[in-house]
Every structure is written in structure tokens, then in C-alpha cells.
Amino acid sequence: MTIPVFEPWNDPEAKPLIQFQNVSKRFGDFTAIDDLTIGIYEKEFFALLGPSGCGKTTMMRMLAGFETPTEGAIFLAGQDMAPVPPNKRATNMMFQSYALFPHLSIWENIAFGLKREAMPKNDISDRVDEMLRLTRLEKFARRKPHQISGGQRQRVALARSLAKKPKLLLLDEPLGALDKKLRQDTQFELMDIQEKTGTTFVIVTHDQEEAMTVASRVAVMDNGKIIQVATPDRIYETPNSVYVADFIGEVNIIDGIATPTGEDRYSIAWKEGQAPLNVTSATAFSDGQKCHLAIRPEKVTINAEEPSGVDNVVQGKILDIAYLGNISTYHVELPSGAVIKAQSANTRRISRRAFTWEYTVWLSWTATAGVLLAT
Amino acid sequence: MRRFTLIAVPYLWLLALFLVPFIIVLKISLSDVALARPPYAPHFDWATGIWAFLSELDFENFVWLSEDDLYWKAYLSSLKIAFVSTVLTLLVGYPMAYAMARAPEEWRATLMMLVILPFWTSFLIRVYAWMGILSNEGFLNQFLLWTGIISEPLTILTPNTAVYIGIVYTYLPFMILPIYAALERLDDSLIEAAEDLGCSRLTAFWLVTIPLSKTGIVAGCFLVFIPVLGEFVIPSLLGGSDTLMIGKVLWEEFFSNRDWPVASAVAVVLLLLLIIPIVLFQRNQQKQQEAEQ
Amino acid sequence: MKRLSWFNTVSLTLGFAFLYVPMIILVIFSFNESKLVTVWAGFSTKWYGELMQNEAFLNAAWVTIKVAVVSSTIATVLGTMAAYVLVRGGRFMGRTLFSGMIYAPLVMPEVITGLSLLLLFIGMGLDRGILTIVLAHTTFSMCYVSVVVSSRLVTFDRSLEETALDLGCSPAEAFRLVTLPIIAPAVISGWLLAFTLSLDDLVIASFTSGPAATTLPIKIYSAVRLGVSPEINALSTIMIAIVTLGVITASLVTKRQMVRQKRDEQAAERT
Numbered sequence: 001m002t003i004p005v006f007e008p009w010n011d012p013e014a015k016p017l018i019q020f021q022n023v024s025k026r027f028g029d030f031t032a033i034d035d036l037t038i039g040i041y042e043k044e045f046f047a048l049l050g051p052s053g054c055g056k057t058t059m060m061r062m063l064a065g066f067e068t069p070t071e072g073a074i075f076l077a078g079q080d081m082a083p084v085p086p087n088k089r090a091t092n093m094m095f096q097s098y099a100l101f102p103h104l105s106i107w108e109n110i111a112f113g114l115k116r117e118a119m120p121k122n123d124i125s126d127r128v129d130e131m132l133r134l135t136r137l138e139k140f141a142r143r144k145p146h147q148i149s150g151g152q153r154q155r156v157a158l159a160r161s162l163a164k165k166p167k168l169l170l171l172d173e174p175l176g177a178l179d180k181k182l183r184q185d186t187q188f189e190l191m192d193i194q195e196k197t198g199t200t201f202v203i204v205t206h207d208q209e210e211a212m213t214v215a216s217r218v219a220v221m222d223n224g225k226i227i228q229v230a231t232p233d234r235i236y237e238t239p240n241s242v243y244v245a246d247f248i249g250e251v252n253i254i255d256g257i258a259t260p261t262g263e264d265r266y267s268i269a270w271k272e273g274q275a276p277l278n279v280t281s282a283t284a285f286s287d288g289q290k291c292h293l294a295i296r297p298e299k300v301t302i303n304a305e306e307p308s309g310v311d312n313v314v315q316g317k318i319l320d321i322a323y324l325g326n327i328s329t330y331h332v333e334l335p336s337g338a339v340i341k342a343q344s345a346n347t348r349r350i351s352r353r354a355f356t357w358e359y360t361v362w363l364s365w366t367a368t369a370g371v372l373l374a375t
Numbered sequence: 376m377r378r379f380t381l382i383a384v385p386y387l388w389l390l391a392l393f394l395v396p397f398i399i400v401l402k403i404s405l406s407d408v409a410l411a412r413p414p415y416a417p418h419f420d421w422a423t424g425i426w427a428f429l430s431e432l433d434f435e436n437f438v439w440l441s442e443d444d445l446y447w448k449a450y451l452s453s454l455k456i457a458f459v460s461t462v463l464t465l466l467v468g469y470p471m472a473y474a475m476a477r478a479p480e481e482w483r484a485t486l487m488m489l490v491i492l493p494f495w496t497s498f499l500i501r502v503y504a505w506m507g508i509l510s511n512e513g514f515l516n517q518f519l520l521w522t523g524i525i526s527e528p529l530t531i532l533t534p535n536t537a538v539y540i541g542i543v544y545t546y547l548p549f550m551i552l553p554i555y556a557a558l559e560r561l562d563d564s565l566i567e568a569a570e571d572l573g574c575s576r577l578t579a580f581w582l583v584t585i586p587l588s589k590t591g592i593v594a595g596c597f598l599v600f601i602p603v604l605g606e607f608v609i610p611s612l613l614g615g616s617d618t619l620m621i622g623k624v625l626w627e628e629f630f631s632n633r634d635w636p637v638a639s640a641v642a643v644v645l646l647l648l649l650i651i652p653i654v655l656f657q658r659n660q661q662k663q664q665e666a667e668q
Numbered sequence: 669m670k671r672l673s674w675f676n677t678v679s680l681t682l683g684f685a686f687l688y689v690p691m692i693i694l695v696i697f698s699f700n701e702s703k704l705v706t707v708w709a710g711f712s713t714k715w716y717g718e719l720m721q722n723e724a725f726l727n728a729a730w731v732t733i734k735v736a737v738v739s740s741t742i743a744t745v746l747g748t749m750a751a752y753v754l755v756r757g758g759r760f761m762g763r764t765l766f767s768g769m770i771y772a773p774l775v776m777p778e779v780i781t782g783l784s785l786l787l788l789f790i791g792m793g794l795d796r797g798i799l800t801i802v803l804a805h806t807t808f809s810m811c812y813v814s815v816v817v818s819s820r821l822v823t824f825d826r827s828l829e830e831t832a833l834d835l836g837c838s839p840a841e842a843f844r845l846v847t848l849p850i851i852a853p854a855v856i857s858g859w860l861l862a863f864t865l866s867l868d869d870l871v872i873a874s875f876t877s878g879p880a881a882t883t884l885p886i887k888i889y890s891a892v893r894l895g896v897s898p899e900i901n902a903l904s905t906i907m908i909a910i911v912t913l914g915v916i917t918a919s920l921v922t923k924r925q926m927v928r929q930k931r932d933e934q935a936a937e938r939t
Contacts, residue, residue, distance in 0.1 A: 066567055086570045099568035103586045112582075113572030164572065377840070382760055385750040385810070389769040392807040396784030399791055471683035474676035486680070488919045493687055495911045497868050499885050499892070500904040504690035507697065507896045514693055517707075547687065605777020607871055612892060622779045629783060629875075639787070642780045653775050 006216065008041035015078070017042040017200055018063065018168065023072035025058055025224075032058040034224035035072070045194050045201045047215035049208060049247075055224040056204045060170050063202065064093045077167065087116075092166040096173040098157035100145040106156050107132075107141040113164045131159040134193060151182050158190075162197060171203040175210060187213045208248050212236065220244045236296075241375050245294040250329070252300070252340050254293040258285040258372070266372065268293055271336035278311045281372035295370035300342035302330055303362040304354060311367040316340065318359045330355065332363055404639035405432035436640035445624070446641065450648065452619040456535065456610075457603040460542040464599050465592065467543055468550030472591075473584075475551070476558035487555075494548040501545050502612050509537045509613065537613040538620075542603055550595040557591025558584070590663040597656035604652075605645060621645055691908060698901035715902040725903065728887040732867060735798060735883060739805035740862035746806065747813025747862070748855055752843075754814065755821040773811040781808055782875030789876065796878030804876040805866040812865060813858035820854035860918075864911075 008014040016039030025033040032055045040046045048056040061067045062074060065086035074081045081089065092113070100109050110131050114124045132138045135155040140148050145156065154174065161169055174190070175183045191214050194201050205211050211218045212232040219229045220243075228240045239245035242253055256270035256277070266285060268277040277293065285291055307313060316332035319339060323346075330342045342363055355361055440446045475486045493501060508514040519525045561584065569579035585592075607622035614620070621641065629638040698716075702709035719725060750770055757763070773781060785804045786796075794800055828850070832842035848855070870885040877883060891900055 064567075064571055066570075086567070087573045087575055089571075091571075093568070093571045095564045095568055097562060097564050099562065099564040101565060101568075101583060101587075103589075112569070116573030116578070160572070378757070381749055382753050382757060382766075385746045385753065385814075386762070386766055388746055388807070388810070389750075389766070392785065392788070392803060393769050393773060394765075396788040399787045400780070400784045403787060467683065467686070470676075470679035474680045474683075477673075477676050478680075484919065484923065488915060489684055489687070492912060492915050493691070495864055495915055496691070496908055497885070497904075497911075499868070499870055499888055500694070500907060501691070503888070503892050503896075503900065503904065504694040506892065507901075508690055508693065510896065544686070544690070547683075601775045602777065605779055607779055608889075612889075622777060625779050625783070626871075635787070638783060642783055645777060646780060649775070649777070656775070657771075 006043070008044070009039070009217065014041060016040055017044075017077055018202075019075040020059075021073050021075070023062070023069045023074060025055075025062065025067060026070045031224050033062075033069070036224070036226060037072075038219065038226060038229065040200065040202060042200055043198055045191065045203070045214055045216045047211035047218045048202065048204045048221060049206070049211040049218050050221035051206060051247075054221040056221050057172060058224075059221075060093070060172055060202065060204050063168065064091055064170055065089050090167040091170060092161040092164055092168075093170040094157045094161045094172065094174050096176060098145075098153050098177075100153060100156055100160070102145055104144075105141065106137060106143055106145070106148070109145065109156055110160045110163050112160065117164075127163055131163050134162075134196070135159040150177055151186065154178060154186065155189075158193065162193070162199065165197075166199065168200045168202065171201060173205055174203065175207075176205075183210070184213075190214055212248070220247060238371055239294065239373070242292050242294065242373055243375075245371065245373065250297050250341060250343075252295045252297065254295070254338075254340075254370075256291060256293065258289050258291045259287055260285065265367070266291075268372075271334070271338060274314065274334070274336060278367045279370055279372055280367045283372065283374070285372065285374070289374070292373045292375075293370045294373055295365060297329060297341040297343040298327070298345075299365055299369040300340065301364050302332070302342045302344055302355065303364060304359075306362045307364050310364040313362055313364040314340070315360065315362050318355055318357055318361060321355075321357065330361075332361060400639045400642055402432070403636055404436055404643045405434065406636050407433075407435065436636050437644070439637065440640055440644060445619075446621075446644075449619045449621045449624045450644070453604055453621040454648075456538060456542070456620060457600050457606075460539050460546070460603055461596050461600045463539060464543045464546055464550045465596060468547055468595065469554055469592070471547075472551045472554035472558055475555050476561070483559075490548050490551050490555075498545060499608060502541055502609055505537070505541050505544060506612060509540065535614065535618055538610055538618055541609040541613040542599075542606070545609065546599045546603065549598040553594040553598065554588055554591040557588040561587055590659060593659045594656070594663070597652055597659065601649060601652055601656065604649060694901055695905045695908065698898060698905040700898055700901075703898060715898040716906075719899050719902045719906075722899070724882075725884070725887060725899075728882050728884045731798060731881050732884040735801050735805060735873075735881075736863050736866035739802045739866050740809060740859050742802075743806045743810040743862040744813050744855060744859040747810040747858055748817050750810065750814040751816075751818035751821055755818050770811050770814050773808045774815065776808075778869070778871035782872040785872070786875040795880075796876060797881045800876045800878070801873055801881060801883065804872050805862075805869065808872065809862035809865045812861050813855075816858040816861060817851060817854050820851045824851065 008016075018040040020036050020038045023033055023036045024031065034055075036059070048059060050056050058067060062069055063076075063081075065081065065084060068082060076090065101112065104112065107128055110128045111124050114127055119127075128141075129138075132141055135158060137152065137155055137159065140152060140156075145153055148156070154177070158171075158174070171190075175186055178186060187210060190201075194214075203211070203214065212235070215232060217229060218232055218235050220227045220235065222243055228235060228244045230238075235244065236248055239248065245251045246253065254268070254270055254277070256268040258266045258268055259276075261267045261278070264280050264282060266279055266281055268279060268291065270277065279293060301307075306315070314334055316334040318330055319333045320331040322329040322331075325346070327343050327345050330344070332340050332342060334340065340363055471490075475483060475490075478486055506513075510516075516525075565583055565587070566579050569583045570576070574582060605622045606620060607626055610618045610620040610623050611626070614623075622645075625638055625641045625645070628634050628641060697708075699711050699713060700708055701712040701714070750766075754767055754770065782804070785800075785807070789796060789800050789803075824847070828846055829842050832846040833839065837845060868885065869883075870889050873883045874886055874889075877886060888900060888903065891897060
């Protein structure tokens with residue numbers, strides 16, 4: 001039995017549910033969205049990730065209909081959305097503040113949208129009960145929003161926006177108000193509900209871990225542009241720029257000059273007095289081109305003695321150790337003054353720490369461990 | 376000791392100058408008119424003792440109030456004027472408060488100042504300003520004659536219309552401020568959520584904005600209704616001789632007729648009338664405070 | 669970025685026109701040559717001149733200011749004490765009665781307050797004059813002061829006082845050095861409110877004043893009852909001008925302070 005892979009973006013036949021076509025949005029002099037084109041497919045869990053002010057919220061508000069594009073067009077299932085007001089769109093939004101109506105009970109909050117369409121009373125009540133079951137809120141139906149906890153409020157907001165069976169659900173920082181532990185549980189719950197209902201989700205977040213956990217694809221944004229759209233693993237392992245590499249997770253960036261040494265192989269000259277680094281890269285670099293090597297700390301091995309037969313090795317002194325429980329991060333200062341981070345997993349509960357401050361250590365990594373980036 | 380002084384000084388002041396006077400009013404309302412100084416009887420006398428004193432008190436003045444339909448009419452007309460003018464003030468004040476809360480943030484302080492400014496200006500002067508406009512040969516009639524809308528001066532000052540205009544004008548800030556406070560706190564995303572869930576602008580206003588500004592509306596209405604019920608200056612300056620309001624009756628009973636016991640009885644009944652709205656108002660304020668926490 | 673819809677613009681324009689046109693007309697006609705207040709007969713400042721000659725008005729104005737300064741100052745002290753007791757006093761005998769007496773005068777019709785105080789003064793055998801007006805005004809305006817101050821005290825971070833005590837202040841020093849400077853704006857606006865309430869009051873002053881002391885509102889009221897007069901217009905204009913200047917200055921000062929604070933905070937962020 002083969003598990004069908006969900007990758008509509010790789011299928012040239014597939015039509016995106018949402019299509020942004022050369023969309024720009026300006027507020028006065030400020031450009032929030034800059035000539036943006038992207039497609040989002042049905043049943044996707046799509047994450048817009050970026051720092052505050054990068055335009056991700058504006059994109060979402062344009063989808064909901066609270067903002068209109070200055071230029072370009074947005075299509076939902078092939079229909080131009082420009083003339084459709086928010087209350088007539090088959091999209092629903094879950095607000096960052098949840099925006100639960102404080103004067104209505106949980107039940108009435110969830111029924112609010114259903115009552116707007118001429119739905120028979122019994123059907124409304126059935127649908128609300130179904131949503132309450134889905135979000136495990138049956139016990140709280142009669143309560144008012146201020147009488148329940150933050151996590152429960154979040155689920156009410158989700159139930160309310162899902163009740164109308166939208167084609168597209170927009171989630172604006174849906175977990176931002178929850179504490180870390182609850183956030184992690186809720187992430188899986190969100191994925192579960194998305195799978196059960198088969199709704200297309202677009203989530204806006206500034207939390208990269210959250211985006212990586214829940215999304216089928218992540219779009220990393222900066223200054224109104226999408227820098228990279230890819231699945232979480234590709235975003236992490238093959239970022240297309242220093243910006244993306246740096247934004248997602250921890251990374252060491254080594255600046256240098258590339259010299260081709262064979263097919264896909266390069267030698268990188270970096271700090272004075274250091275041996276050149278050997279790397280492989282799928283993208284081509286010309287001789288003497290400036291480049292940046294991005295290498296994740298967990299791909300750097302820390303050794304007490306100089307290892308042999310490795311692609312790259314550098315010597316340094318331990319400057320700092322961050323003990324995080326499951327892993328430890330070592331900040332190692334090279335003779336040139338550069339600091340490289342290396343991580344090792346703490347797989348044993350009781351073990352003597354092999355290294356401590358001021359120790360001289362050797363860091364090593366393979367030629368394929370890092371990504372060579374032009375920008 | 377220090378704490379004791381801190382509590383005792385304002386406490387005693389209020390007891391002596393707020394509570395005791397009321398007990399005196401209550402007592403005099405049960406006394407009879409007398410040709411004496413002060414013009415009422417009996418007086419408390421240690422010689423005859425407290426029971427002799429109490430036995431001379433009676434509810435005669437209250438019986439008198441209920442028999443003479445002047446008082447009945449005055450109370451009813453005060454209630455009517457207070458009610459109608461509260462509704463009118465709400466109708467004028469709500470759209471203004473709403474527009475202020477919707478205005479760009481950098482304007483709001485200025486708009487707020489424009490609402491508060493008349494509030495600091497003398498009440499008497501603001502009422503007086505309308506006298507010049509609404510009198511028979513006043514500015515409004517001049518203007519309407521000049522434009523040719525009317526050919527003969529209207530008499531605006533005699534009927535209650537002028538009183539209503541005066542009340543709405545002077546009490547407008549009391550209505551605007553609490554409603555504005557409630558609307559300004561209103562989270563925009565609630566309106567957006569309502570629209571997102573299928574409401575038109577108007578239904579969103581009706582289903583979300585109005586219910587969520589309810590405490591402001593109620594507070595504003597009471598802040599207008601309660602003082603208008605006992606209002607004296609506006610009916611006496613803008614109203615005609617047939618404008619009956621209880622504050623005016625009390626004033627005349629006291630200053631013109633010098634009937635202190637009846638004036639006191641009028642005051643006691645007015646106070647009883649006010650207790651219900653005051654209690655409701657307090658409850659509304661409490662609910663609002665709880666909601667804020 | 670938000671703009672007003674036409675509906676909001678219209679309601680604001682009409683609303684503020686309603687609030688301000690009567691006062692503007694009043695001001696314009698204070699410069700009217702004619703004795704008739706409604707017919708324009710040319711520009712003149714003669715009514716201001718006559719006003720300055722009117723001894724009765726000047727005396728009344730002087731009495732009013734004296735009463736307002738004294739009563740609002742006492743009311744501020746008593747009102748601040750009352751607010752402190754209400755917010756920080758904890759439980760004591762008769763607390764409910766006390767808070768009732770603070771809030772009741774706010775909703776009490778002035779005719780009743782005036783009448784009851786008058787009856788008290790007569791019962792005590794006090795001669796009606798400046799003293800009785802001051803007592804009356806202090807009583808009702810201290811309640812306003814205490815409401816203004818206590819609303820500030822409620823939001824006041826108590827740990828600041830506790831820090832002061834922890835660092836060695838006595839409770840009185842903590843109040844004087846920490847609490848008072850922080851609640852000062854509320855105390856000042858309480859004083860201003862008490863001051864204007866006293867300046868403005870007609871009804872209570874009418875009950876509690878005697879022939880020896882007449883306040884300006886009483887004087888204006890008796891003049892106005894006879895009809896509109898240009899001298900009153902001139903007087904009103906002066907009063908409106910003073911209030912407008914005061915309110916605008918106050919709002920500019922607060923705005924400047926806010927701007928400065930914001931700028932300082934931003935500067936601190938950058939360093």
C-alpha cells in the first residue's frame with residue numbers, strides 16, 4: 001500500500017484555490033505588499049511567516065476582504081474577489097484577539113454566523129453542537145467568554161469561524177496568546193481539526209516553530225515580498241537566502257569567496273590564516289564570487305582531539321555553554337575571533353561533561369552539511 | 376490615631392452638612408406652617424420632652440400634596456420632560472459619540488476637548504445663550520423671517536420646545552462622554568468578526584456595537600434623567616409660565632409662598648421619586664466596573 | 669489611515685454646530701452697538717465699558733471668586749482624604765454610610781441640597797453670608813473631588829507605596845513623597861472641577877446666601893429673568909474667553925507632556 005503524497009504544488013494539473021496575481025498594497029507612502037504572486041491549494045495548511053510589519057497580516061486581511069489590493073487581483077476558486085464584501089465571502093477568519101462577542105454565550109457566539117444565513121433553527125443547533133463536540137466545549141456552551149480559560153476561548157474562536165464551513169479559514173496568530181505548553185498541544189489539535197474538516201487553512205504567525213509544526217508549506221516574508229515558499233523541511237535544510245536561513249532556527253553564517261574545485265564542489269576562502277573550506281552546492285558559483293555558507297549548529301561535531309578524514313575541521317576555544325536539557329549548545333571562538341555554534345545531544349542522563357569552558361576543541365563538518373548561498 | 380483622624384474629618388463633615396440637613400428637611404415636612412421665625416411649628420423643646428414633640432408631627436403636608444393636583448401635575452410633567460429630553464439627548468449624543476470614537480486617533484483629543492469645553496462654561500450662560508435665540512423677537516425668528524420660511528414670528532419660548540432644546544444643549548456632554556468611553560474601548564476586530572461571519576454594516580452595528588455600548592448608554596441616560604428631574608434654571612428661564620417642573624414649584628413654594636413645610640414635603644417626595652433611577656444607575660455602574668476587571 | 673465616513677462627518681459637524689453656534693452668537697452680540705440684542709447696529713465695545721462701571725457686578729464677581737477659591741481648596745483636602753479612606757481605608761464602622769454620603773450629593777437635585785442646608789443654617793442660627801456659601805459649596809464639591817481622586821487611586825500601583833515603606837518611609841512620608849506626586853494631576857483636576865462648580869452654582873448659592881453676600885450667578889440670574897441684555901452678553905463673553913483659554917492651555921500642556929514622554933521613551937529605547 002502506498003500513501004498518496006499531498007503535494008498539489010508539484011502537480012502542473014492542479015488549480016490553486018487561491019491565486020494572488022501581482023498584488024500590491026500601499027498605505028500612503030508605505031508599501032505593505034509588493035507585487036506578490038502566489039497560489040494556495042485546496043486542503044493546504046499554508047503558513048505565512050515573517051517578522052511584524054512584513055505584510056503577512058495585510059495579505060490575510062485582503063483575503064478576508066477588510067483591505068482591497070491597490071494593484072493586482074486575488075482569485076478564490078477562479079472568482080475575482082475584489083467586488084465581494086467580507087460578509088459575502090466564503091472565507092472566515094479567526095482573529096488574533098479571538099474577537100469573541102462578550103455579550104453572547106459560547107453557544108450564541110458559535111451560532112452567530114449561522115444565524116446570518118437563513119438556516120433552519122434545528123440545523124443551526126445541530127451544527128453548533130457538532131462544533132462544540134469537535135472542539136470539546138460541550139460543557140461550556142452556556143458560559144460567557146470571560147468565564148472560560150484562554151485555551152478554551154481560542155477553541156471557541158476556531159469553532160465559530162469553522163461553523164459556516166468556509167472554503168478557506170484564515171488564522172491570525174491563533175496561538176499567540178497561549179503559553180508555550182498549551183501552544184504545543186493546540187498546534188496538534190489544529191492540525192487534527194484541519195484534517196478532519198478538510199478545510200484550507202492559511203495561518204499567519206511570527207513563530208517559526210509553530211509554522212514548521214503545523215504547515216504543509218511555509219512562505220517566509222520580508223518587506224512585503226515572499227522570500228521563499230517551500231515545505232518546512234526544505235525551508236530548514238535548503239533555505240534560498242541568508243535571510244531565510246537566519247530566520248528559521250539557529251545557524252552559523254560564514255562569509256567567503258568561492259572557487260570551483262570539481263562538479264558541484266567548491267573551496268571557500270574565508271578568514272585570514274584559516275584553511276579553505278570544502279563544500280558542495282547544487283547552485284553554481286563562479287570563480288571568485290562572494291558567498292555565504294549557512295550551517296546549522298547540530299551539523300557541527302565537537303571533538304576533544306583533532307579528527308582525521310573529515311572534510312572540514314577548525315580549532316577553537318569554548319566560550320560559552322548553553323545547557324538546554326535535551327541538547328547543549330557550545331559557542332566556540334576561533335583564533336580569528338569568529339564564533340561558531342555547535343550542538344550535541346545529551347543522550348545520557350548521567351555523564352561527565354566532556355568539555356567545559358576554556359577547553360580547546362576541534363569542530364568538524366562534512367562538505368554536504370551546509371548550504372552555500374549567494375545572498 | 377492618624378487613621379482615625381483621616382476617617383473622622385470628612386465623615387463628620389458629611390454627617391453635619393449632608394445627613395443632618397436631610398433629617399431636618401424630613402422633620403419640617405412633618406411640621407405645620409406658623410407665623411413665626413422660622414415659619415414652622417413645632418420646635419423641639421427640652422422642657423416638654425421628645426414625645427410631646429413627636430406627637431405634634433403629622434403627614435398633613437403630604438396629604439395636601441396628594442390632594443392639590445398642582446403637585447401631581449408638576450411631578451408627572453417633570454417625569455415626562457425628563458424622559459423625553461433624555462431620549463432626545465440620546466438621539467443627538469449617540470451619533471456624535473460614535474463619530475468621535477471612529478475618528479482618527481490624532482483628532483480624538485481635540486474632539487474630546489470640544490465636548491468638554493461647554494461643560495466647563497457656566498451653565499447659566501449656556502441657558503442664557505438660547506434665550507436670545509428662541510425668544511419671539513429672537514435670532515431664530517429673525518433668521519427664519521429673513522429666509523422667508525415663515526411670515527410671522529413663531530412663539531418658541533412659551534411651549535416646552537424651548538425647555539427641551541435647553542436641556543439637550545446643556546446636558547449633551549453628560550450623554551456623549553460615557554457613550555464615547557464605551558465605544559472607544561470597543562475592539563474593532565469585533566465588528567470585523569461580525570462582518571466576517573456574514574453581517575452587513577448595519578446588522579453588525581445593531582448586533583454588536585449597540586449591545587456593547589449599552590452600559591455607556593444607560594449611564595448617559597441616567598446622568599441626564601436624574602438631574603433634569605429636579606432641574607430649576609432651564610424651566611424658569613426658557614419655559615413659559617405653564618411649564619410645570621417640580622424644581623420650579625419647590626423654589627416658588629419656598630421663596631414666594633414661604634411655605635417651608637410644604638417645600639420640604641415636595642423635596643421629600645422628589646427624593647423618593649429619584650431613589651429608583653439612582654439605585655438602577657448604581658447597579659449599572661457596578662456592572663460596568665465588574666466587566667472591566 | 670482611517671477616514672470618517674460621510675455620516676460620521678455630518679453628525680459631528682451638526683453636533684458641534686449645535687454646541688457652539690449659540691455661544692458664538694452670544695459673543696458676537698456682545699459687541700453690538702444697539703441695546704437690542706437681536707438687531708445688529710454696528711461694532712462697539714461700550715457694553716464692556718459699562719460692565720466695568722457696574723459696581724454690583726464687580727462686587728458679586730469678587731465674592732464669587734473668594735468663595736470658589738476657599739471652598740474648592742477645602743473641598744480638595746477633604747475630598748482627597750475621603751478618597752484615600754474609601755480606596756485604602758479598609759473596613760471601618762459605617763463605611764457603607766460614608767460611601768453613600770460621598771456618592772449621594774452627585775445625583776442630588778440642587779434644590780434639595782440648597783433647601784436642606786438652608787434649614788440647617790437657620791436651625792443653627794448662622795447668619796447667611798460668605799461663610800454659609802463656602803460651607804455649602806465645600807460639601808457638594810468635596811464629593812466630586814473624591815470621585816475624581818479615587819478613580820486615580822484605584823489604578824495606582826500599590827507596590828510603589830510599599831516600596832517606599834520598605835525603604836524606610838513612615839506612612840505619612842510615603843503618602844507625601846510617593847502617592848501625592850503621582851496622583852497630583854487628579855488632585856489638581858479635582859480642584860479645578862470644584863472651583864468651576866462653585867463659580868457656576870446658582871441654586872445652592874441662592875438658598876444659602878444672604879443679602880450681605882451675592883454671587884455672580886445670582887446677579888446674572890436676576891438680571892436675565894428680566895430679559896436678554898447686552899451687558900450680560902459682554903460678561904458671558906469674558907467668562908467664555910477665560911474658560912476657553914484655560915481648557916486649551918490645559919490640553920496643550922497635557923499634550924506636550926505626552927509628546928515629551930513618548931519622545932524620551934523612544935530615545936531611551938534607542939540607546
